[in-house]
Amino acid sequence: MSSSTLSNAARTLWIALALIISWTSYAAAQSSASDPPALTPPKILSPETVPYPEGAQGDTVVILELRIGASGSVEEAKTIEGAEPFASAARQAAMAWRFTPARRGDVDVAARIRTRIEFHPPAPAPEPPPAPAPIATTPPPRAAPAQPMQDVEVRGARAEAQKITVGGGEVRQMPGAFGDAFRMMEALPGVTPVFSGLPFFFVRGAPPGNTGYFLDGVRVPLLFHLAAGPSVIHPALVDRVDFYAGGYPAPFGRFAGGILAGYTRPPADQFHTDWNLRLLDAGALVETPFANGKGTVLAGGRYGYPGLVLPLFAPDTRLQYWDYQARAAWRFDDRNMVSAFWFGSYDYLADKKTDDNGEKRIEQLFATTFHRLDLRFDHRLEHAGNWRVAVTLGTDKSGADDGDVTSQILGVRTELDKRLTEDLRLRLGADFFFEHFDVLDQRGNRNTSGNTISTLYAPRNDVTVGAYVDATWRIAPRVEVVAGLRADLFTSQRIDHTPSLYEPPAREVGVDPRLALRVNLTPKATWVSTFGIAHQAPSLVVPIPGAGLAKLGDGLQTSVQASQGVELALPWDFTAVSSVFLNNFLDMTDATATCIRGSDLNEDSIDPSSPRSCVGRRVRGRSYGFELLIKRSLTKRITGWLSYTLSRTTRDTDPNSSAGRGRPLFPSSPAKILGEFDRTHVLNLMGAYDLGKGWRVGGRFYFYSGKPYSNQYYGFAVPPFNGERLPSYYRIDLRLEKTWPVGKSGRISFVLEGLNVTLNKETVGLDCTTSPSAPPPRPGMSLQRIPTAWLDKCDRQEVGPVAVPSIGIEGAF
Structure with missing residues (x-):
């Protein structure tokens, strides 16, 4: 240099x-110098029942890991255990749940929790009674209520600032991404395409050759196939993608x-x-x-x-x-x-x-x-x-x-x-x-x-x-x-x-x-x-x-x-x-x-x-x-x-x-x-x-x-x-x-x-x-x-x- x-x-x-010292001094002055306040886990406010998937059969259990934001909304639902289509039904329902946020003392903070959801098929409809008695209706299928939450982990903030995370399952829904998690990069702020359809991008002014691609810590020399081809990794293998436009952490x-x-x-x-x-x-x-x-x-x-x-x-x-x-x-x-x-x-x-x-x-x-x-x-x-x-x-x-x-x-x-x-x-x-x-x-x-x-x-x-x-x-x-x-x-x-x-x-x-x-x-x-x-x-x-x-x-x-x-x-x-x-x-x-x-x-x-x-x-x-x-x-x-x-x-x-x-x-x-x-x-x-x-x-x-x-x-x-x-x-x-x-x-x-x-x-x-x-x-x-x-x-x-x-x-x- x-x-x-x-x-x-x-x-x-x-x-x-x-700048950081000034912010730190101000924020620290607002905080108590005593021992850290006690942690209070989040509590669910909305109903916990989940509809039984249409066309599914049998009993099963799904365990989800939920990320609860400081506002009490579910920011992410990840399957820890459970098969499809039950896992998708559980995640979709959980994203609509509302919680009282976790608290550290009197401050609302983010949290990660695990919850257990049991699915049971609907009971068969009873035999209709002789006429003219009315015919009994079949109760709507549903899952058992979610079991009490466990493995509560309360955290105040993410370690990586300015990181954007997208789950592999989410990307299936983006038009033009063809189900590839890595093609999500095109839709992120700070990313400028060389030209449409070509998967090479300038990131905050840096040329494509200055952006690093990694998979499980391994450097990948080329992320996409030629022309407008898909990524070189099967999308079903990708769990999530983290993107840093700049200021990325030391690892x-x-x-x-x-x-x-x-x-x-x-x-x-x-x-x-x-x-x-x-x-x-x-x-x-x-x-x-x-x-x-x-x-x-x-x-x-x-x-x-x-x-x-x-x-x-x-x-x-x-x-x-x-x-x-x-x-x-x-x-x-x-x-x-x-x-x-x-x-x-x-x-x-x-x-x-x-x-x-x-x-x-x-x-x-x-x-x-x-x-x-x-x-x-x-x-x-x-x-x-x-x-x-x-x-x-x-x-x-x-x-x-x-x-x-x-x-x-x-x-x-x-x-x-x-x-x-x-x-x-x-x-x-x-x-x-x-x-x-x-x-x-x-x-x-x-x-x-x-x-x-x-x-x-x-x-x-x-x-x-x-x-x-x-x-x-x-x-x-x-x-x-x-x-x-x-x-x-x-x-x-x-x-x-x-x-x-x-x-x-x-x-x-x-x-x-x-x-x-x-x-x-x-x-x-x-x-x-x-x-x-x-x-x-x-x-x-x-x-x-x-x-x-x-x-x-x-x-x-x-x-x-x-x-x-x-x-x-x-x-x-x-x-x-x-x-x-x-x-x-x-x-x-x-x-x-x-x-x-x-x-x-x-x-x-x-x-x-x-x-x-x-x-x-x-x-x-x-x-x-x-x-x-x-x-x-x-x-x-x-x-x-x-x-x-x-x-x-x-x-x-x-x-x-x-x-x-x-x-x-x-x-x-x-x-x-x-x-x-x-x-x-x-x-x-x-x-x-x-x-x-x-x-x-x-x-x-x-x-x-x-x-x-x-x-x-x-x-x-x-x-x-x-x-x-x-x-x-x-x-x-x-x-x-x-x-x-x-x-x-x-x-x-x-x-x-x-x-x-x-x-x-x-x-x-x-x-x-x-x-x-x-x-x-x-x-x-x-x-x-x-x-x-x-x-x-x-x-x-x-x-x-x-x-x-x-x-x-x-x-x-």
């Missing part, structure tokens, strides 16, 4: 510290943008299966226990066959994908378990070409695959806490007809999460991550030609070692502070000693402080502050398995992230989260800002060995704005979701300089000029309604502003830079579902879903040619007063319509 970086970070840190690191962390469902205690058959793909997941429940095995996957439909629109294009997941777990006792989790993915895109001799051949445009094996030992501590040790092995590969980039991975990590006292929680961990990168030609040999690919991704060994610690401390009944620190050592060693490519070993250190504050201003309002510094090795603008950008010697990417927000409990079980944020980016690799001119894409300027390289060039920038999320649980009969982001993203780069600095270059061909990736407005508006009898309908309206661009003269940007904008874009997604219960715990659903049912096209760029009336530029010529008639003539470049239909059936047993 440079001295200016440290100075800026230190200044921001002191400001954040001053996460090495990414200068946001974090999307998915968590799989715990091993099941009974056999179950989940499957789907759709227009473009089919998938299934099966899990069963063995050895009297001590062990479980799981297998799942998905196979895509878009090639059956794609020829109708692009007859020469070939596209396919598949993924798989497997897990085996063995529980020695109630406190110790070992497990192995294996997952991977494959994508293939090709085009049919005709050579000069008239012969047709298939040209591979792009193919990518990755595999991960995670071996874990989990130990539940005697009191509240968990300890995990894990080893991760992996391999990645991406490429085209002319060669591939590959990587092999070995990672070791240990994590400890321990609640030391009722008011103090400690998390600490360490990890070692080794990655071997290589560049192969079309014959599978190492590429040592010194061309663009072999220099950008350089055969090398990268090692990263890191450690972190953070503490969640309730310093007063209404005040909670999360303070953390992580440190990472990044090293890189080239293994190709071709003289023209030689670079000395590189070492960089990142020290990342994290600080968050939550203050319960009232029982329904919470003030949230976050601050953090994050470091990341050089990265590509989008993640590609096996392709790790070299040039660690040029330094780390750095982001300084701060936000202030308020969380509110609204009437009718709505919740609202609003925040303002400011992110500063230092030494960032963002090709959307540096490769903005046609000449930058020529071979001489993209060559990473040249200081003019646009791909490896560093820029500074910032992003600031306002975010709002208002939502009602997606499991309710009538639900709503509104997310809105108002933001500004800028990059400090000269659009007329080949390296972001220095003298302007004259482009060798007509060029296009696009500014930094900035969308002023991003809006998601979604609603869904349960029509009854298994029918549910939903819709989503998605809108965002166009990107900025500059007028140009002979390919040079003309002031005012970024004075124009591309047209805005919107789309409408729809979803219709009909569900039938099957047997005691199964279901079958017919789903009709569509992304961009209005078939809107999106403008993504400009194609410009020099005006015939414009004289050639002269040395020293000013670009300040270029006549309108001299400006290049530009046509809009459109894609699409990117529209994805989905017709299929799915079920679970």
Whole structure:
């Protein structure tokens, strides 16, 4: 880190510290210095009966874990034990229950409780008496009242500030998400799409390659299949997804943008299966226990066959994908378990070409695959806490007809999460991550030609070692502070000693402080502050398995992230989260800002060995704005979701300089000029309604502003830079579902879903040619007063319509 970086970070840190200390002092002054007040668990106010599911049979018991908010409403209902359709019926009914909130002294706080619900089938109707006596009616079926609550755990606030959590079951109801929990990211505040349907996103101004994807703590190199494909993880395996737009806690690191962390469902205690058959793909997941429940095995996957439909629109294009997941777990006792989790993915895109001799051949445009094996030992501590040790092995590969980039991975990590006292929680961990990168030609040999690919991704060994610690401390009944620190050592060693490519070993250190504050201003309002510094090795603008950008010697990417927000409990079980944020980016690799001119894409300027390289060039920038999320649980009969982001993203780069600095270059061909990736407005508006009898309908309206661009003269940007904008874009997604219960715990659903049912096209760029009336530029010529008639003539470049239909059936047993 440079001295200016440290100075800026230190200044921001002191400001954040001053603000937090002032809040803490005020709140602590309002609190008693005596022993913590007694805890009072929540009590139910509404009736506890649950309707017996239509078409179900038999007796069963469902145990739910409920999260009761400080307002007394149920914020989350999670099944601990119980089969379908009883579990769904219990969760849906529980979400409508009302409680007196848990209390710590005289302060209403959040709580987690468990409740037991017994289901019994309705008694058969008695024989009708002889006429003319009236016929007896059958009493309506219902479940037994919920049993007294147990395992009460009262907590004042969540440890992770500014975190948005979405359950895997909730996402099934979002139109356009196709049942994938990870596709929910598109509908979250602070998230800006590259363009519609493409699952790559800017998060608070950070490029897609700066956002980290994790599954059970394992870094996932690619979260979605090619084009508008689904996620690489079967949705039935995902229990929940946590999203941090910024200011994430210390256990996460090495990414200068946001974090999307998915968590799989715990091993099941009974056999179950989940499957789907759709227009473009089919998938299934099966899990069963063995050895009297001590062990479980799981297998799942998905196979895509878009090639059956794609020829109708692009007859020469070939596209396919598949993924798989497997897990085996063995529980020695109630406190110790070992497990192995294996997952991977494959994508293939090709085009049919005709050579000069008239012969047709298939040209591979792009193919990518990755595999991960995670071996874990989990130990539940005697009191509240968990300890995990894990080893991760992996391999990645991406490429085209002319060669591939590959990587092999070995990672070791240990994590400890321990609640030391009722008011103090400690998390600490360490990890070692080794990655071997290589560049192969079309014959599978190492590429040592010194061309663009072999220099950008350089055969090398990268090692990263890191450690972190953070503490969640309730310093007063209404005040909670999360303070953390992580440190990472990044090293890189080239293994190709071709003289023209030689670079000395590189070492960089990142020290990342994290600080968050939550203050319960009232029982329904919470003030949230976050601050953090994050470091990341050089990265590509989008993640590609096996392709790790070299040039660690040029330094780390750095982001300084701060936000202030308020969380509110609204009437009718709505919740609202609003925040303002400011992110500063230092030494960032963002090709959307540096490769903005046609000449930058020529071979001489993209060559990473040249200081003019646009791909490896560093820029500074910032992003600031306002975010709002208002939502009602997606499991309710009538639900709503509104997310809105108002933001500004800028990059400090000269659009007329080949390296972001220095003298302007004259482009060798007509060029296009696009500014930094900035969308002023991003809006998601979604609603869904349960029509009854298994029918549910939903819709989503998605809108965002166009990107900025500059007028140009002979390919040079003309002031005012970024004075124009591309047209805005919107789309409408729809979803219709009909569900039938099957047997005691199964279901079958017919789903009709569509992304961009209005078939809107999106403008993504400009194609410009020099005006015939414009004289050639002269040395020293000013670009300040270029006549309108001299400006290049530009046509809009459109894609699409990117529209994805989905017709299929799915079920679970």
